[in-house]
Amino acid sequence: MSAFLNILQAGPALTIQDLGRPGWRAQGLTKGGAADPVSVYEGAALLGQSPALAVIEMTGTGGTFSSDNDLRIALTGASMAAKIDGDPVIWNASHGLAAGAKLTIGGSTSGTYGYLHVGGGIATELLLGARATHLSAGLGQTLAAGDTLPIGADKGRDIGLKLPRDTRFDGGTVRLVTSMQTDRFTSEERKRFTETQFTRDPRANRMGVRMDHLGAGFHAEGGLTILSEIIVPGDIQITGDGAPFVLMGECQTTGGYPRIGTVIPSDLPRVAQAPAGTSIMFEFISVEQAIALEIQHRQNIKSLSGKLSALVRDPATIRNLLGYQLVGGIVSATDHPFDEDN
C-alpha cells in the first residue's frame, strides 16, 4: 500500500531535496541538492536507509504534516521546535508518526536549514535523474499547504534513535583553498580578508551566501576584465561592491567576478547553516590539508551509524504513558511474522 505525506501548512521555503543532480553542467544546470548534505546523511543514518532518498528541506521554519499511514520520521539540520500532537519531540533523532497524528515544526532556534526525513523517502517523480527542486532553474517549486507527497516503501523499523549535535550551526572558522583568481588579490588584500570578521547576510539563499563586514570592500586587480569561467560550489566571488559571495549548490554554472578562494567541501555546510548575523572567519589552508580534512569528513559520514544512541525518555514526561504498549516487541515462536501482510 502506498503512503503519502500531507502538508497541512507550509513555511515559505520548503523544498524537496536530495544529494543533487550531477551531469548537466555543460548544459548550464548546476547540481543543486540539499544546502547541507551532512543533514541528509544524518537522516539516512537515523532511519537506516539510503542517503539517496529525497527529504524535505525547511529554510528558517517548518510546517505541519500528517499521513494516513504510520510513518517513521527523522529530524536533522537546524534545530526547530517540533511537536507530535502537541508533545515536544527531540531534534536530530528519529520518531514514529502515527497515522493521523500531526507533526508541527516551528522556527529554527539554531542554524538555517532543517530537514524532515521519512522512512522510505519522498518518492516524487524523478526529473532529469533526481528529485531535488532547483528553484533558480525552474525545476520543481516550493511546497505548499494541500500538497500530498508520495512516500517510498519503508524497509526499516527502528525509531527512537539520536545523533550528537554537530557544531556546524554556530558559524566559526571556514577553511579555503586558493582559486582561479586568488593571485589577482594582493597579499595585503588576502591578509585583510582572513583577518576580517564576516557575518552571514540575511538575504542568503540556495544560490549563494553574501558575507557582510565593516570596512572597505575587497578588490582584485583587473577585476572587471575577467572572462566568465566555471563555478564550483564553495567558490567565493567578490562582486562589484567588494562583498564576498560564497556560491552554493544552486548557483549559475559560470561567473565573471574574481574568486578569492574556494571553501572546502566539509566546511560548506557551516556556511549554509550559519544563521543570519552569525560570525564567520576565513582561513586559507593548503590543498594537501584540504584533502586530509575531506578524507576525515568522508570517514565521519560513513561512520555516522556508529554514533547512534537510543533516545532515553523520562517516564514522568510521557503524558499518556499507559497508552504505550510497554511489552511490545516480544516475538512469538509460532506466529509467522509476515501473516499480517497477506
Add this chain to the structure above:
Amino acid sequence: MNDFPKIQTVGLSGILIRFADTMSEPANRAALSFRATVDAAGWAEVSETSTSLVSTFLEVDLVETSADSMIERLNTLLATRDWFTADLPSGRKLWHVPTVYGTDLAPQLEEAAALAGLDPDAAIKELAGARVRVLTIGFAPGQPYLGELPQNWDIPRQQGLTKSVPAGALIVAIRQLIIFTNASPTGWRHIGQTAFKTFRPASKIPFALSPGDELCFPSVSRTELQNIMTQDTTGAGGAEIEVLK
C-alpha cells in the same frame, strides 16, 4: 599564445584547461575539441566534462585522484596536436530558428543596428544570413552564447538593464547572440523574438542545444511566428535541424 593551454586545479572538484584568457574562435574550437577527445578517452576518474567560452573543465574527485597524475596525462594529450586548428566534434547540429526581427516584439533592433553601423533592413539581412556557433551554455539551463558575429557587431552592453525580456528573446552584444531561456533582466539589446525553448524539462531531450551546435535565424513575419506558436507543442518553435558531418 605562449602561455596557453594552461592547466589548473579547481578546488577539490576538478581540473580546468584554459586555451586563452579572452574570447577567440580558435580557443573556443580548442576547448570544444579537447572536451570531445577527453569524453572519447573515457577516463574513469572523470565524472563530468563541460566547456566555458575558451576552456574545458573535467570534474575529478581530487581527494581520491592525484592531481599531478591527471595533469601529466592531460599534458600528454594536449601535446598530441594543435587544438586551436582542430576539427570541431562531429555529430553537431545546425538549427534554423524562425525569428521576428524588430517590431514591438523586439524593440531594440534599430538601436542595435545603428551601433553596428547599419540601417534596420541591412541589419536584418546580415543577422538572418549569419551562422553562429554555440560557444558555451550557461547562466540559465540550456541558454546558449552564440558567436561570433561580424566585427561591426562588437557593440557594448547597455549602461542600464532592460527590466525584462521574454523567454525566446534573441539579444545581442560583443559579437554574440543569446536566446533567453527564461524571462530575465539584461544589459544586452533585444533584437529578435523566437518561439524556441532552450530548456524543456518535461521532454526526453530537456536541453535542445549542445556546445558546438550551429544556428541561423531566418527572418519571418509576426504572423508566421504567431502561427508557429499556435501549432507548436514541442518547444522547437518551428526550428529545422540538419546534422553536420
